[in-house]
Amino acid sequence: MNPEAQQDVSVSQGIRMMFYMMKPNETSFQTLEEVPDYVKQATPFFISLILLELVISWFLKGKPPGRLDDALTSISAGIFSRLPSLFSRSIELTTYIYIWENYRLISLPWHSPWTWYLTFLGVDFGYYWFHRMAHEVNIMWAGHQTHHSSEDYNLSTALRQSVLQIYTSWIFYSPLALFIPPSVYAVHLQFNLLYQFWIHTEVINNLGPLELIINTPSHHRVHHGRNRYCIDKNYAGVLIIWDRIFGTFEAENEKVVYGLTHPINTFEPFKVQFHHLVYIWTTFWATPGFFNKFSVIFKGPGWGPGKPRLGLSEEIPEVTGEEVPFSSSVSHLLRIYAVVQSVLMLAFYEETFADKAALSQVTLLLRVGFIILTLTSIGFLLDQRPKAAILETVRCLGFLMLYRFGHLKPFIPSLSFALELMIQGREDIMAKSFRLLTYSFQNLFLST
Ligand SMILES: [Zn+2]
Ligand SMILES: [Zn+2]
Numbered sequence: 001m002n003p004e005a006q007q008d009v010s011v012s013q014g015i016r017m018m019f020y021m022m023k024p025n026e027t028s029f030q031t032l033e034e035v036p037d038y039v040k041q042a043t044p045f046f047i048s049l050i051l052l053e054l055v056i057s058w059f060l061k062g063k064p065p066g067r068l069d070d071a072l073t074s075i076s077a078g079i080f081s082r083l084p085s086l087f088s089r090s091i092e093l094t095t096y097i098y099i100w101e102n103y104r105l106i107s108l109p110w111h112s113p114w115t116w117y118l119t120f121l122g123v124d125f126g127y128y129w130f131h132r133m134a135h136e137v138n139i140m141w142a143g144h145q146t147h148h149s150s151e152d153y154n155l156s157t158a159l160r161q162s163v164l165q166i167y168t169s170w171i172f173y174s175p176l177a178l179f180i181p182p183s184v185y186a187v188h189l190q191f192n193l194l195y196q197f198w199i200h201t202e203v204i205n206n207l208g209p210l211e212l213i214i215n216t217p218s219h220h221r222v223h224h225g226r227n228r229y230c231i232d233k234n235y236a237g238v239l240i241i242w243d244r245i246f247g248t249f250e251a252e253n254e255k256v257v258y259g260l261t262h263p264i265n266t267f268e269p270f271k272v273q274f275h276h277l278v279y280i281w282t283t284f285w286a287t288p289g290f291f292n293k294f295s296v297i298f299k300g301p302g303w304g305p306g307k308p309r310l311g312l313s314e315e316i317p318e319v320t321g322e323e324v325p326f327s328s329s330v331s332h333l334l335r336i337y338a339v340v341q342s343v344l345m346l347a348f349y350e351e352t353f354a355d356k357a358a359l360s361q362v363t364l365l366l367r368v369g370f371i372i373l374t375l376t377s378i379g380f381l382l383d384q385r386p387k388a389a390i391l392e393t394v395r396c397l398g399f400l401m402l403y404r405f406g407h408l409k410p411f412i413p414s415l416s417f418a419l420e421l422m423i424q425g426r427e428d429i430m431a432k433s434f435r436l437l438t439y440s441f442q443n444l445f446l447s448t
Pocket of ligand 2: 147158200220224
């Protein structure tokens with residue numbers, strides 16, 4: 001997927017691609033370079049649908065579909081998960097191309113609708129098995145658990161993605177590389193992911209006969225539940241038939257309580273991404289015996305010595321429906337501050353992706369560092385961590401330094417003069433502004 005060579009999708013295509021309603025003749029390409037970065041181009045549609053869900057939820061239920069702190073954390077994880085793609089082609093494509101170039105058995109014609117439909121089925125089948133293993137193999141769960149850590153269920157939850165996941169998911173698609181051209185695979189890999197966006201909602205109840213064949217909001221709500229009846233069910237990407245065939249289907253009945261069976265109770269992005277890896281590490285060393293250690297990594301997250309591979313159902317905490325989701329206690333003022341900083345950072349992230357070909361590796365690295373610092377700082381702020389004020393001050397200074405050394409341009413050109421004045425001052429001005437920033441942030445944080 002080459003950002004230079006791609007055509008922009010039209011509004012009609014943009015809407016249809018969110019539901020996999022694309023035709024083979026408009027989405028078949030001879031080379032990988034011609035394949036548009038559909039996921040990249042989906043950002044305005046993600047935002048529009050999130051706003052639409054907000055309006056519909058207010059209208060139908062008189063309340064928003066989720067909570068601000070949770071939604072910000074989901075969007076933050078979505079951004080985090082896309083950062084590695086700034087530096088290299090994703091491992092899902094690299095390994096696929098390698099297998100295709102060295103080991104393919106036949107080359108199906110890239111322009112045939114039959115290849116298109118076969119790839120649709122193949123990618124969705126691969127996704128089912130990847131997703132199932134991501135729940136049944138502890139080391140894979142370490143990545144995928146990020147997606148399940150939201151205690152709300154709305155469109156923003158779909159964006160809560162793992163940085164680690166693609167390092168194992170490619171395995172499940174690699175058999176397709178024996179006969180399906182990479183350009184066709186790259187199209188369906190993206191549509192399969194995009195389709196799974198709209199099913200993360202509570203505003204759509206039941207879709208009648210469609211529920212038999214395709215994955216729907218109702219089926220996927222069950223997948224996100226921590227009620228005992230929901231665990232290890234409905235792994236489908238687009239077609240629910242795989243769950244029906246392989247015995248993992250469960251229909252929605254009693255009220256679903258969302259999230260992990262053991263909630264992480266934090267909005268801090270590194271914990272959201274990596275806390276389970278740390279847990280595996282400590283469990284690995286605490287568990288006696290070589291085979292047991294091996295099982296800690298490759299059996300289910302609920303496994304322990306003497307237990308079945310996927311653990312014991314009765315050990316899953318029972319839900320009452322009265323669970324109170326973890327929420328942030330910060331003031332309204334700080335919430336507004338967090339939203340404003342998130343929006344600015346989102347614009348900065350978008351611009352970095354758009355300009356990535358023109359930026360030096362150093363600038364790219366520094367910008368990614370700044371994005372991660374921003375995500376972490378907002379997480380600290382929402383968590384009301386004691387170091388939040390200091391981290392935010394460091395972040396603001398980091399912004400000024402990036403500007404000073406030419407690694408970013410200001411969003412509003414008229415601001416550049418003020419920035420220039422501020423930065424070109426002597427070091428004591430920098431020291432004074434550091435003290436002033438720390439002081440103001442500490443006041444702001446302590447007053448909440
Ligand atoms: Zn899952
Ligand atoms: Zn999901």
